[in-house]
Amino acid sequence: MKNTKWLLLMALTLVLSIFLAACGGTDDKKEDTTKDDGKDENATETPAKEDGEPDAEQILNLAESAAIPSVDSAIVEDAVGFNVLNNVNEGLYRLDQENKAIPAMASEEATESEDGLTYTFKLRDAKWSDGTPVTAEDFVFAWQRAIDPATGSPYGPFMMSGTVKNATAISEGKMDKKELGIVAKDEKTLEVTLERPVPYFLSLMSFGTFYPQKEAFVTEKGDAYATNSDNLLYNGPFTLTDWDGTGGSWVYKKNDEYWDAENVKLTQINVNVVQDSATAVKLYKDGKLDRAGVSGDLAMQYSTDEEAVLQPETSVFYMKFNQEKGGKETPLANENIRKAIAKSFQKEDLADVVLANGSLPANFLVPKDFAYDEDGKDFRELSGDHLEYNAEEAKDLWAAGLKELGVDSLELEILGGDTDLSKKMDEYFKSQLETNLEGLTIKLKEVPFAVRLELDGNQDYDIQISGWGPDFQDPISFLDLFVTDGTNNLMSYSNPEYDKLIADSKGDLALKPAERYEAFAKAEKILLDEDAAIAPIYQRGLIFLEKPYFKGLVSHPFGADYSFKWAYISGKE
Missing domain, CATH: 3.10.105.10 (Dipeptide-binding Protein; Domain 3)
Structure with a gap:
């Protein structure tokens, strides 16, 4: 993201001074698949055996580095926004526990044409948090909205231009957004046409800008869309609550409508904005946070702490x-x-x-x-x-x-x-x-x-x-x-x-x-x-202090910083 870690990555100034997203896991990594017992063949299971089974109350208390600017996938351009988006929504693909892009809203691996220009995705039977189905048209609408100059998306043109067919011309106002190279062949079949072969295209499909949006809901909410947690729909592992659009706190709650909900262990995550590393460490030591980032002079002080976690990036x-x-x-x-x-x-x-x-x-x-x-x-x-x-x-x-x-x-x-x-x-x-x-x-x-x-x-x-x-x-x-x-x-x-x-x-x-x-x-x-x-x-x-009972948090080397989907609590006294 051009204004955070993602694109023009904050250079030294911001990187070394701000307490970065106090949640991360091992900056990126981990998952399993199962095909029996009537489960979806792409469902994932928490690898709990070696670290202990989930027990106690599955509620976490974490901190973020800043308030949420937006959770509109067409507008988000900062690290915090993409982190939230990654945990409450989901695209065609998702990064797994080993940071491999695997089918998510897609029910199976995409079919690629021989020339590398056309990808066909079959969608799984997934639902929005209001109980309605996620359809191919939801992706068409979201991508067209993100490339439309009228939307003012910072990442739509950046991610699609020169990649998705006609995206450059549309972003420059020279072609109608309906000419974008994405078509719903039927309710569960999506076809994407590219300008050129893109070897990393499926990796892009896990990126927040490419998430779906339900047109009827977005249209109904109008200017109020995505301004608070009540004006959003969710198709990911969690829903967002208690976010008023401006405040310094919010709550994630398990999304019972999520297609893989049986493998989501956490029931609630309470998040507060904490910008100062010293304050975060104090809250952690007082038992009010389960994970805290340390930076500056505190990094050396806590680097050998028994609860310190080194997170490569x-x-x-x-x-x-x-x-x-x-x-x-x-x-x-x-x-x-x-x-x-x-x-x-x-x-x-x-x-x-x-x-x-x-x-x-x-x-x-x-x-x-x-x-x-x-x-x-x-x-x-x-x-x-x-x-x-x-x-x-x-x-x-x-x-x-x-x-x-x-x-x-x-x-x-x-x-x-x-x-x-x-x-x-x-x-x-x-x-x-x-x-x-x-x-x-x-x-x-x-x-x-x-x-x-x-x-x-x-x-x-x-x-x-x-x-x-x-x-x-x-x-x-x-x-x-x-x-x-x-x-x-x-x-x-x-x-x-x-x-x-x-x-x-x-x-x-x-x-x-x-x-x-x-x-x-x-x-x-x-x-x-x-x-x-x-x-x-x-x-x-980066260095974080992390409670030993906090397990399974996955951090990513690109895209969003982390996923809570596989996280859980085990061994908390």
Whole structure:
């Protein structure tokens, strides 16, 4: 989400200062299937045996990082909204406990045409919370509404344009929304036509923007739709109650109309907004929360606590090197200068001592434990490490760069956040770079997140601490950021060979998975080893305090942060 972790991922400023969604599970992962006893063949069962059977009262008390802005699937663009949506509604597919996209509202795996352009989905017998059936027309209506310019959806055009047939023209007002490539063949059959083969298309089907909406209900509610919990319909594991549209608390209750309700163990989840980590920890210690996020200085303090849970994430942070400012080349247009800086700071110490929250040093852009080839091999194994710390090599590159520029010293500015931890990290970079690169002076510009976004948009910076989190499971979610003139490039980086590899991955290689991944690996090598367009820093981790009786919470590496569907309480005294 462009305004949260999801898309233009809050960079360092917000990430390190805000107590993120105090519910998560192991940042993403876990499930089983059964085919007997009259159960749906795609029904799932909580893996309770090894952790104890659900017992006691199945009520949780959790915290969120902010109030809910919206639960309208066409309008949602923030982490909290997508988290809520993921637990009270459901699309054609859902991420399971192993973060694999599996049929949800779809009753079976989709049928794909040989050319990869048409998908046919058969819907299961599922109901809305008012007892009416979920139909193929509900998906048609919701997708058309999300792409309609009149709706003003932030994610509809972003997710569908260039993917679903005619979406781009419709979003630009050049074609009627009814021409979108989605058709209800009958009440339980949905056909989707794409602009091009999209290897990760079924992964997209678990994303909130693609959820169904009941046209009659939305029309009846008009402007009041999705303004509070009474003006919403639900087809997911839980319903939303006690949300007035503005308040700092809400309640999830088990949805008895949900198709897989027998495997939903929790009966109620009470959620309160808690923005301050210290407050969350106190509530946790007082027994008023079952899970609490810790950040900043508290992360190190509680990292060894017996109830601490390290939660790895798929958000990667890096330095952006701006090569042009005010129409003129900057010193960072010099390849050797960029490489020198990228290799001159110790990432392990930063992750272990400064961050101390389970974050991993990153010698890559595409994160670990995120994208896998057809054989299940992590993309990181294929692509390897890039731009590793090497102070001696950095010194040689720096000297060569200065010589090429005809100078013996440089002054550069790092644009970062204004939180205490952000400032500590920036000071760390300043110390490392000035120590290892003779003649370099680093100035620090520490500003609020909104200001940083403005400076980024105007390309008014030298070096910027930035980051990205994926919305779908594919390396291109990261690599597409740095194509020439890309909307998120904003640093005047350009490499025709890189651009071609990314374009090929969407074209000729779209249906050739092995060759496509090889292209991605080549692209990452060009971006990092050859050009040092950016300097990777770390893959984010988070620390939570979690009661030992809180079991089965599943966290996700893309899309919504977490699912409560398989969570339960066991062993609570």
